[in-house]
Amino acid sequence: MPRKHNKALTPNARKLRKNMTPEERKLWFEFLRLYPVHILRQKVIGNFIVDFYCAKAKLVIELDGSQHYSDAGINDDQKRTETLHTYDLAVIRFSNKDINDNFPGVCQSIDRVIQDRTMNKV
Template sequence: MKIDPNLLEFAKSMRHTATDAEHLMWQILRAKRFMDLKFCRQHVIKPYIVDFYCHEIGLVVELDGGQYGTDDAVEYDAERTKFLEPLGLTVVRYWNHDVLGRIDVVLEHLWQVCDELRVN
């Protein structure tokens, strides 16, 4: 399946404008630093671009900022999840402020999710 070049270019531009939370999470996930799993960032799963993706275990990690508390954003996230889960993917979401202020709690939860997905 050919991916729209505009979508790929947008994903690439998003890598260069990462939030502080995305940057911190990428430093942890990149280069198989977390559980020896290979993660990609700003990965295209047409028609969406997900924040982080691990093909090996079918995991999508999304980081949400303050704008995600709105009804429209909640509805959009629900649509994305409804699209991704039937593809066999697991979607987990973390708030940016938790990544920046409680990274230990976020990583403990992420470790549990990855560990369960590896077993299945």
């Protein structure tokens, strides 16, 4: 299924890049920004703005704050993930608590997934 870029979301994505959460900022500046495989932040994919996106690995990385654990948040995240899967994208999620309490483990997990998904790609 082709990914449509919803241009109407671009200004909001730009705002989100400028106003990242503390956990997004930590993951970006302390790990993803200098990662050897190119990763984008606050990327518009379809009708969503994903936290981080690695095109080479076809991977979306999402950080979830407390609002993601309400019934509505869980339901919205499930629909979002299902839609992203139709674009042949994998989605991995980490809680803000994971970032704050186990940052090295989060980085290792992301690295492992990217390595696994790019191993046979040029």
